[in-house]
Amino acid sequence: MRYLTTKLTKMLLGLALALVLAVTPMAGAFADEAMSYEGKVRIGAHRVNEAIVLAWMSKLLIDEHSSLKTTINTDFSASSVLHQAMVAGELDIYPNWTGTQLTGVLRYEGPKLSREETFRYVKENFEKEFGYTWTQPLGFNNTYVMVVRRETAEKYNLKKASDLAPYAADWKLGCDENFDTRPDTYPGWSETYGIRFKEVIPMLYSIMYQAIAKEEVDVVPAYSTDSRIPKLDLVMLEDDKGWFPDYSAAYVIDMKLLDRYPRVLAILEQLSGTIDEETMARLNSRYDDGDEPEDIARDYLVSVGLIGS
Numbered sequence: 502m503r504y505l506t507t508k509l510t511k512m513l514l515g516l517a518l519a520l521v522l523a524v525t526p527m528a529g530a531f532a533d534e535a536m537s538y539e540g541k542v543r544i545g546a547h548r549v550n551e552a553i554v555l556a557w558m559s560k561l562l563i564d565e566h567s568s569l570k571t572t573i574n575t576d577f578s579a580s581s582v583l584h585q586a587m588v589a590g591e592l593d594i595y596p597n598w599t600g601t602q603l604t605g606v607l608r609y610e611g612p613k614l615s616r617e618e619t620f621r622y623v624k625e626n627f628e629k630e631f632g633y634t635w636t637q638p639l640g641f642n643n644t645y646v647m648v649v650r651r652e653t654a655e656k657y658n659l660k661k662a663s664d665l666a667p668y669a670a671d672w673k674l675g676c677d678e679n680f681d682t683r684p685d686t687y688p689g690w691s692e693t694y695g696i697r698f699k700e701v702i703p704m705l706y707s708i709m710y711q712a713i714a715k716e717e718v719d720v721v722p723a724y725s726t727d728s729r730i731p732k733l734d735l736v737m738l739e740d741d742k743g744w745f746p747d748y749s750a751a752y753v754i755d756m757k758l759l760d761r762y763p764r765v766l767a768i769l770e771q772l773s774g775t776i777d778e779e780t781m782a783r784l785n786s787r788y789d790d791g792d793e794p795e796d797i798a799r800d801y802l803v804s805v806g807l808i809g810s
Contacts, residue, residue: 535567535764542569542758542765545592547577550788551643551726551750551781555596557798559752559769565808566768575794581605587633593758594769598643599623599635600746602753604685616642616747632756636766637773638749641781643726645686645745647738650713654736661739665720666696674698675718677706685746686722693744724748726778728786750776771807 542563546556553575560571574592577583583595584606599619603609607626614622624635647662654660657668665672680686681701691697702718710729712718723730723737730737752769759766776784780801787797802808 535569535762535768538567538569538762538764540569540761542571542762543591543593544571544573545577545583545586545595546573546575547579547583548575550728550785550794551724552596553794554784554788554797555639555750555752557794558772558802559594559596561795561798561802561808562768562771563765565802566771567762567764569762569765587753587755588631593755594765595753596750597753598748598750599638600644600685600748602627603746604683610684613743614746616749619747620749620751627753628756633753634756634759634766636752636754636769638751639772640750640774640776641726641778642747642749643724643778643781644740644748645722646725646740647720648713648723648730648735649720649738650716651734651736653719654738659736659738661741662690662694662696662744663741664738666694669696669698669720672698672719673700673702673717675702675704675709675712675721677709677722678703680722690744693742726781726785728782728789731782732786750781772802775805775807776801 544556544560544563546552556573556575560573563569563571577586580597580601583592583597584602586592587595603614603619603623607623607630609622620635620638627633627635647665649659657664659665674687676687681703682688687701698720702712704712709718709721710723710733713721713735714733723735725737729735751773754766754769784797784801788794799808803810
């Protein structure tokens with residue numbers, strides 16, 4: 502028995518050593534190739550806390566794991582403007598959300614898609630129509646969610662969006678601009694749930710939170726990773742009919758960049774699957790409190806071991 506145990510131990514050690522020898526040259530080749538790159542990568546983001554932090558994460562990852570020179574511009578006004586900047590050849594990478602570009606750039610109006618179907622549709626059509634690809638999602642889904650004040654949720658026992666039905670005819674919905682007209686937002690949501698509010702009031706997204714805090718409106722459609730939800734003690738109502746599209750965050754990359762520097766995809770996908778909704782809300786909160794986005798991004802990447810301290 503002792504002989505068998507010793508023999509088994511030696512065999513396992515041998516297998517472990519073989520695995521190390523097999524993997525180490527690949528890791529070395531990865532580093533050597535990326536560290537030999539010569540060129541520039543232009544990263545963009547629009548003026549949203551989350552997008553800005555994610556853009557900085559991509560910059561720091563590329564800086565750490567390659568010799569490429571990166572520039573960053575986080576002053577674009579909207580996702581559509583980012584897309585046009587890439588079409589014009591001004592950007593190589595930007596962070597975005599699958600649902601945003603599904604309905605915005607691709608103008609999808611077909612049947613409801615699952616999370617996996619949404620990602621596959623967006624990725625395949627971006628590659629086919631524009632020559633841009635998407636990294637695997639970062640892990641969180643920043644979709645719309647109906648929220649109410651906690652006292653409202655408790656008074657009327659609101660837990661899911663369907664629970665709004667008996668009260669909506671007397672209540673006001675405050676929403677961001679275009680939410681009242683886009684087919685993937687209120688019109689489609691209202692038809693799916695059979696719910697119509699007394700009044701739907703479009704406003705700036707930031708003003709929307711002030712309006713519900715001051716009880717000027719009763720319900721607002723928030724982004725699920727928005728730090729103002731916990732700060733204002735708002736309650737998220739489950740999208741029990743699954744109306745809103747999936748808004749998984751990922752990076753959009755010009756495939757011409759990957760033709761020149763193929764390891765950039767693997768560098769960015771180190772981040773895939775590592776950020777959940779709670780974590781992203783916490784990072785957004787730091788930004789809203791005035792922390793520098795570069796510091797927020799660096800702290801997170803160090804905490805998960807993707808860059809050195």
